[in-house]
Each structure stands twice: as C-alpha cells, then as structure tokens.
Amino acid sequence: MSSKIRIKRVCAQCHQDFVARTTVTKFCSHDCNRRYYKAVYKAEKINQSELETIGFKQTIRLMEVEKDFLSVAETAVMLGCSKAAIYKMIKFERLKSVNFLGNLIRIRRQDILDKFDAPSPVPENVITKIKEGPLQDTQKVTDRADFYGIEELMLLFNKSRTAIYTAFARAHVSKIKIGKEVYFEKKASDKLLRKYREPKQSDLEKERLNNQKLSQQGLKASQCYSIDECVKMFGKDRSLLYGIFNRRLVPKIRDGHNVLLSKNAIDRLYKTFKKEGKI
Structure with a gap:
C-alpha cells in the first residue's frame, strides 16, 4: 500500500528541494543517498588514519626520550610487534616486567637490549637429531647444506606446510632441529621430490x-x-x-x-x- 504523504524537504546531499513520501526521507534520489554515505565513510577513514598518526607520533616522541622504563605500548613500538605479543612474552617469562597496581606494567629498556646481546641458547652451527633415523640421537651435525628448510620444501613441492609435514612423516624422512626450525634430510627429500614429479599412469x-x-x-x-x-x-x-x-x-x-x-x-x-x- 503506497503512502499518500507529500512533504517538501531539502536533500542532505545536493541541497535541492524535493517532495518526500515519508517523514524520514533525507535524499531526493538513490544516487544522492549513495554519494552522501560514501563521503561519510571516507571522512571516517581519514579521521581514523589521522588519529593513528597522531598516536604514533606521540609514542615516537616518548621513545626519543631515553626512558629507563617503558610501558607495554612503548615496548611494542620498540620491538615492532603488537601489544598482545608483549603480554604473551610477559606471560611466558620471556620478558621481565613489574606490575604496579594490577594494570600498570613497566619494562626496563636495558632488559630488552640485553636480549639482543645474549648468546643464542642453541648455536646455529649445531644441529641435534630429534627423530630416529640414519643419524644417532647423540650425534651432532655441523653441515646445514645437507638439509632443506620447510620454506624451501614448500617452494619445491608447491604444497602447504601441513601437507609437507604429512607427506614427509609418511615417507619417514629424517629430520633435525636448529633452535625452533625443523630441517629435512636433502637426499631423502630429493628422492621423494622425483617420485612426486613422476607422471602418474592411469x-x-x-x-x-x-x-x-x-x-x-x-x-x-x-x-x-x-x-x-x-x-x-x-x-x-x-x-x-x-x-x-x-x-x-x-x-x-x-x-x-x-x-x-x-x-x-x-x-x-x-x-x-x-x-x-x-x-
């Protein structure tokens, strides 16, 4: 059932007079409606970007002052990560902090700098066997060239990380670990790659x-x-x-x-x- 209401109004976008059929109509046409809300959305995005820029500049300004103790936000800017990552580091005791009044956390700048000066817990030139295979558990390997990293294998096989781990586990390919990174034996990986690239017969x-x-x-x-x-x-x-x-x-x-x-x-x-x- 169509409305019989006829009200003279002014379009909120083009500011022209028009006859509206409802008491809440603001625009004379669909195009004016679309242009108006598009301009509002654009203005909101610009305003949000400006606020982020102001906040970032303020944080940088604070960082320029060599403070001995930093907040979580300042630490996140210093390390180039999110605040959630900083909270996670604190939770798992990867980063020392002091909590004042329950929600006032401060982190010492020197503790962060000392992290970069400290020796690596697992030297890069030492590879420890983590899975049964041709190498003994107590044997250490110093030649990283005999192994593929997971990123290299993802490029060679054009498969996801999960697919690589699954395929190599089924093929019982020996793997090693350097720190947190896992590497697979190159000889066995090349053999599996040749088998993978062979055309499948019907x-x-x-x-x-x-x-x-x-x-x-x-x-x-x-x-x-x-x-x-x-x-x-x-x-x-x-x-x-x-x-x-x-x-x-x-x-x-x-x-x-x-x-x-x-x-x-x-x-x-x-x-x-x-x-x-x-x-």
Whole structure:
C-alpha cells in the first residue's frame, strides 16, 4: 500500500528541494543517498588514519626520550610487534616486567637490549637429531647444506606446510632441529621430490603395461581362455569383448581359427570389472 504523504524537504546531499513520501526521507534520489554515505565513510577513514598518526607520533616522541622504563605500548613500538605479543612474552617469562597496581606494567629498556646481546641458547652451527633415523640421537651435525628448510620444501613441492609435514612423516624422512626450525634430510627429500614429479599412469596404462610384460613370457593353450568362455564369464557380446581386450592389449594366441586369451590377464580384468560393478 503506497503512502499518500507529500512533504517538501531539502536533500542532505545536493541541497535541492524535493517532495518526500515519508517523514524520514533525507535524499531526493538513490544516487544522492549513495554519494552522501560514501563521503561519510571516507571522512571516517581519514579521521581514523589521522588519529593513528597522531598516536604514533606521540609514542615516537616518548621513545626519543631515553626512558629507563617503558610501558607495554612503548615496548611494542620498540620491538615492532603488537601489544598482545608483549603480554604473551610477559606471560611466558620471556620478558621481565613489574606490575604496579594490577594494570600498570613497566619494562626496563636495558632488559630488552640485553636480549639482543645474549648468546643464542642453541648455536646455529649445531644441529641435534630429534627423530630416529640414519643419524644417532647423540650425534651432532655441523653441515646445514645437507638439509632443506620447510620454506624451501614448500617452494619445491608447491604444497602447504601441513601437507609437507604429512607427506614427509609418511615417507619417514629424517629430520633435525636448529633452535625452533625443523630441517629435512636433502637426499631423502630429493628422492621423494622425483617420485612426486613422476607422471602418474592411469589404470588403463598400467593394465596395458602389465599385459605387454605378460605377452613377452609366451603363452600356451592351457594358459588361455577361449572367446566363448570369456562371453560366459563377462556376460557381454563377443564383439564388445574383443574391443575391451584389444584396448587393454590382452595377450592372445591363435589355435587354428580360434582365438585364445591369457587367463592371468582375463582373471585380473574380471576382478577389476566386478569390483567396479561393470558385471
């Protein structure tokens, strides 16, 4: 049911007079409505950006003053991370802090600087075995060139980190650890990569290859089925079976006018068809 209300109003966007049909209409057209809210959204984004810039400048100004004790926000700016990361460091005692009044946390600048001067807990040139394999648990390796990092493997295999870990775990590839990074043995990784890049054969190609190998061994009449026996076995027309057998290169021999086909190949094909529900 349409409204019979007619009210003269001024458009909030183009400031032109128009006749509105409701008491809350602000715009004369859909275009004016869209332009208005687009301008409002743009202004809000600009205002938010300016506030962030002002806050960042204020923090930088505070950081320029060599204060001995920093807040969580100032520490986050100094380390180039989020405040949540700083709270996490404090929780796991990776960063020393003092909590005043429950929510007033201060961190000493020198403690942060000392973190960069402290020696690494696990030297980069020492690799410790973490999984059973060719290397002994107590053996240490100093040649990092014999191993791939996870990032390198992701590029080589074009797979995600999870897929790499899963595939390498199934292949039982030996891995090592340097600090928090995991590395995989290069020789075994290259072998797995070659296998991964090999073109996959279809079932038909595999069957043709197996039948070619079988035909090279030679056939005897006692090792074969007649075509009539194949018709009874598969329950299909004779001409259709000839097409199926020829396409799969089923080994065959001639006994006068009769064609005999390899029992091994026919039995394998029968099992395949039965499994796929074709017979």
